[in-house]
Amino acid sequence: xxxxxxxxxxxxPLATLSATLLLASxxxxxxxxxxxxxxxxxxxxxxxxxAGDGLARLQSVLIAPRAGGRHVAVIDGETVRLGDSFRGAxxxxxxxxxxxxxxxxxxxxxxxxxxxxxxxxxxxxxx
Numbered sequence: 001x002x003x004x005x006x007x008x009x010x011x012x013p014l015a016t017l018s019a020t021l022l023l024a025s026x027x028x029x030x031x032x033x034x035x036x037x038x039x040x041x042x043x044x045x046x047x048x049x050x051a052g053d054g055l056a057r058l059q060s061v062l063i064a065p066r067a068g069g070r071h072v073a074v075i076d077g078e079t080v081r082l083g084d085s086f087r088g089a090x091x092x093x094x095x096x097x098x099x100x101x102x103x104x105x106x107x108x109x110x111x112x113x114x115x116x117x118x119x120x121x122x123x124x125x126x127x
Contacts, residue, residue, distance in 0.1 A: 058110035
């Protein structure tokens with residue numbers, strides 16, 4: 001009757017170490033995961049539409065509902081209040097859809113993008 005031979009005590013750890021080193025030397029095939037919280041490229045506000053044309057872009061306006069309440073707007077990513085200065089112009093007037101900037105005798109009215117220019121299928125709150 002033949003007796004099975006036993007491997008030396010160091011054979012199993014050596015095989016495990018060899019397999020680990022072999023796997024570690026293989027190139028990783030992992031893909032970069034997309035951030036699920038990042039907005040779609042069409043809605044990316046980090047690069048405003050019209051960037052590079054030198055024109056300021058009104059992004060949002062918030063007006064408190066009570067009389068004399070706070071008026072705040074975001075123009076090219078910068079938050080301004082009624083009476084503040086933006087690029088050398090004074091914020092003279094705000095409505096729900098417009099901000100008027102005054103530089104001496106020059107007046108510039110910035111308007112929010114019209115609703116039809118927003119992404120189809122979005123709720124008004126998301127626009």
